[in-house]
Every structure is written in C-alpha cells, then in structure tokens.
Amino acid sequence: MSESEVSAIVEGVRHFVRREIVPNVQRLEEQDDFPQHVVDAMAELGLFGMVVPQAYGGLDLPLEDYVAIMEELGAGWSAMPSFLNSHCTVARLISLYGTDEQKQRYLPELADGSRRGAIVLTEPSTGSDLKQIRTQAVPQEDGGFVLNGQKIFITNGQRARLHMVLARQPAPDGKGPISLFIVESETPGFEVSRLIHKMGFKHVDTAELRFDGVKLDRLALLGGLAGQGLPQVLSILETGRLAMAGTAVGMARNALAVALQYSKDRETFGQPICNHQAVQIHLANMATQLVAARAMIREALRHKAQYGRADMLSSMAKLFATEATMTITQEAMRVLGGYGYVAEFPIERLYREAPIYVLTEGTNEIQRIIIAREMIKADGPDRLGLM
Numbered sequence: 001m002s003e004s005e006v007s008a009i010v011e012g013v014r015h016f017v018r019r020e021i022v023p024n025v026q027r028l029e030e031q032d033d034f035p036q037h038v039v040d041a042m043a044e045l046g047l048f049g050m051v052v053p054q055a056y057g058g059l060d061l062p063l064e065d066y067v068a069i070m071e072e073l074g075a076g077w078s079a080m081p082s083f084l085n086s087h088c089t090v091a092r093l094i095s096l097y098g099t100d101e102q103k104q105r106y107l108p109e110l111a112d113g114s115r116r117g118a119i120v121l122t123e124p125s126t127g128s129d130l131k132q133i134r135t136q137a138v139p140q141e142d143g144g145f146v147l148n149g150q151k152i153f154i155t156n157g158q159r160a161r162l163h164m165v166l167a168r169q170p171a172p173d174g175k176g177p178i179s180l181f182i183v184e185s186e187t188p189g190f191e192v193s194r195l196i197h198k199m200g201f202k203h204v205d206t207a208e209l210r211f212d213g214v215k216l217d218r219l220a221l222l223g224g225l226a227g228q229g230l231p232q233v234l235s236i237l238e239t240g241r242l243a244m245a246g247t248a249v250g251m252a253r254n255a256l257a258v259a260l261q262y263s264k265d266r267e268t269f270g271q272p273i274c275n276h277q278a279v280q281i282h283l284a285n286m287a288t289q290l291v292a293a294r295a296m297i298r299e300a301l302r303h304k305a306q307y308g309r310a311d312m313l314s315s316m317a318k319l320f321a322t323e324a325t326m327t328i329t330q331e332a333m334r335v336l337g338g339y340g341y342v343a344e345f346p347i348e349r350l351y352r353e354a355p356i357y358v359l360t361e362g363t364n365e366i367q368r369i370i371i372a373r374e375m376i377k378a379d380g381p382d383r384l385g386l387m
C-alpha cells in the first residue's frame with residue numbers, strides 16, 4: 001500500500017468521525033441501546049481488519065496509521081477505540097503466530113468484523129503477574145484440550161465471538177506451560193457469568209467469563225505450539241501500548257477542544273474567560289502536554305521502524321500520554337467550572353474515562369518497571385533512543 005493511500009485511510013476515518021460521530025456523541029452516550037450501527041460503520045471502513053494481512057481481507061496498515069486512526073477515533077468518541085483495541089490484538093496474534101489453518105479459519109471473519117475478538121488474560125487473583133494464572137487447559141488424546149477456569153475484566157467479553165484465552169497445562173508443581181487458546185463463544189461450557197459495572201465506557205462491555213469443561217480441538221492452540229503464550233502476549237504489548245497512547249491523546253484532544261471553545265464563549269467580568277491569565281495557564285498546560293505526548297509516540301514509532309522494537313519508548317509514550325490525559329481532562333474541568341461537572345458537557349465523561357488507560361495494557365507502575373529494566377540491560381543510550 002502506497003504512502004498516499006495509507007494517509008487517505010487516516011483522512012477518511014477523520015472525516016467519518018467528524019461527519020457521523022462528533023455531532024451525535026451526546027445522543028449516543030445517552031441512549032441505552034448498543035450502538036450497533038457505529039460498529040457496522042467501522043466495519044464498513046475496514047477498521048476491524050486494520051492489522052490483518054491483505055491476503056485475508058484486511059488492510060494491513062503500518063503501525064503509524066493504526067495509531068493515528070486510534071487517535072482520531074479517541075478524539076471523536078472514546079468508545080470506538082475500545083471496540084477495536086482488543087479485537088486488533090487478537091487479529092495481530094493470529095496474523096503473527098497462527099498456523100495457516102488458523103489464519104484461514106479466523107482472519108477473514110475478524111477482518112470484516114463479523115467475528116469480533118477479545119483478549120482474555122486477567123483472572124480474579126492475578127492481573128499484572130500473568131505467570132500466576134490458574135485457568136487450566138488439560139491435553140486430550142486427540143490433540144485437543146479441555147479448558148476450566150475463570151477470567152475477569154474482559155473488554156467486549158460479552159459481544160466478542162472469538163476469545164484469545166491464556167491458560168496453563170496442569171503440572172505437579174502447578175507451573176505447567178502457558179499457552180494461548182482460540183475459543184469460539186459458541187463452544188459449550190463457555191459462559192459470560194457477569195457484566196461488571198464501571199466508571200465509564202457505558203457501551204463497552206466488561207465481562208467475567210467462565211470456562212467449564214470447554215472442549216477445544218487441536219486447532220485451538222495458537223500456532224500449534226504449547227508454552228509460547230507469555231512470549232506471544234509480551235511481543236505484541238508494545239504495539240498495544242502505542243495504540244493506547246494514541247487513543248489517550250485523541251481523548252485529550254477532545255477535552256482540549258471543548259475547553260478552548262468554552263473559554264471563548266463563556267464571559268465573566270465583562271470578557272471571555274480565555275482572556276484571563278489563570279485560564280490561559282490551563283489551556284497552555286493542556287496543549288503542551290498533548291503535543292509532548294504525541295511527540296513521544298512519534299519518537300517510539302520512529303525508533304521501532306529503525307530497530308524493530310521500541311519497548312522502552314513505547315512504555316514511556318504510554319505512561320506519559322495516559323498520565324497527561326488524566327491531567328488534561330481535569331484541567332478542562334476547571335476551565336468549564338461547574339459545567340465541567342455535569343453530563344450536558346463531555347468533560348464529565350472524559351474525566352471519568354481517562355483513568356482506564358493508566359490501569360490497563362500494563363499499569364503505569366509496570367511501565368515504569370519496564371523503562372528502568374530496559375535502561376539497565378541496554379547496550380547503549382543511542383540504542384534506546386536516549387541520545
């Protein structure tokens with residue numbers, strides 16, 4: 001795909017968001033029904049196939065465009081990137097590690113959005129420390145597995161129809177090999193046991209899942225190789241973090257745009273509040289943080305293009321962008337005064353939703369640990385992008 005075609009796709013998404021979504025966000029948020037027409041429109045644009053190879057019906061976009069699209073969606077309506085993020089993680093895992101049979105069976109349906117994906121790692125007793133998962137996959141004589149266990153906090157867990165589940169084989173010491181298993185939601189024994197209420201993202205379901213004697217055939221083991229689950233997950237977290245950083249920047253952009261416009265419209269003491277220096281300081285802080293966050297994402301992308309990986313810079317970009325977005329939504333609330341706190345303006349919602357990015361795709365404490373570890377083990381500051 002040529003560069004101009006790729007930019008055209010990002011541009012197309014921006015126009016779609018501005019024309020179809022932005023004027024309707026408040027109405028979409030207020031309605032209780034799931035916004036299926038928005039998901040259908042996203043599918044129409046090919047967004048569910050963003051990371052799927054073209055041979056399987058996807059767009060196979062370069063990482064820069066994927067991240068830029070997540071920013072555009074995040075700037076329009078924060079629910080939209082959440083419909084896509086874990087789906088794209090599943091699609092990327094199958095594209096990278098799936099056998100030919102797995103790719104042929106699943107990628108076309110993932111690409112056109114007819115089967116949405118969920119990434120199923122976290123358990124009630126463990127989130128950051130995935131080595132401690134307890135969900136068991138017991139090997140069967142026919143090469144298949146039987147899955148038993150419980151997972152929690154699964155984004156799109158209810159609506160997705162393809163679940164990429166991290167589970168371990170039994171072993172006397174409880175430390176059997178950990179692998180990823182592809183589970184179709186129609187499989188008997190798979191159950192959405194509970195929907196979890198949360199601060200924001202009303203239309204994005206977060207589910208608790210149970211696997212009770214779920215029989216999987218041999219095709220379910222990702223790549224057909226046992227014991228590769230954690231390296232496979234870790235290898236794609238870097239791109240997931242950049243996508244999340246892009247999404248957070250999009251949300252911050254929305255908050256800044258609302259605050260800036262409001263500051264021009266609202267008058268106190270005989271003039272627009274944007275003329276008051278105290279308000280200008282908020283606006284300047286917000287804009288500076290936003291541009292810095294975006295620059296960090298670009299730097300991580302540049303480094304990844306040059307060296308193949310950018311673990312430290314991706315973690316830095318995720319850490320900085322998501323923390324900045326928390327701060328920016330709060331500053332926007334201050335600019336709007338009382339109107340920042342009420343649901344007629346979007347800031348109240350953005351303020352409630354921003355913290356999720358600090359907590360997922362590796363908490364920001366974990367990002368700091370990755371940054372420090374990468375620095376300690378690195379073979380030189382230039383290799384890290386520090387010079």
Ligand SMILES: Cc1cc2nc3c(=O)[nH]c(=O)nc-3n(C[C@H](O)[C@H](O)[C@H](O)COP(=O)(O)OP(=O)(O)OC[C@H]3O[C@@H](n4cnc5c(N)ncnc54)[C@H](O)[C@@H]3O)c2cc1C
Pocket residue numbers: 086118119120121122125126127128129152153154155156198206356359360361362363364365366369
């Ligand atoms: C809305 C929502 C959607 C989610 N979507 C998904 C999903 O789609 N799929 C999925 O699998 N999971 C999902 N999660 C789970 C999310 O990824 C985890 O909540 C996250 O990984 C943290 O795990 P935990 O909640 O168990 O916290 P814990 O791991 O128990 O951590 C608790 C605290 O301790 C800190 N901490 C832990 N270990 C260390 C350490 N070594 N050093 C320093 N600090 C540490 C953490 O940073 C945190 O502050 C979602 C969560 C939410 C809330």
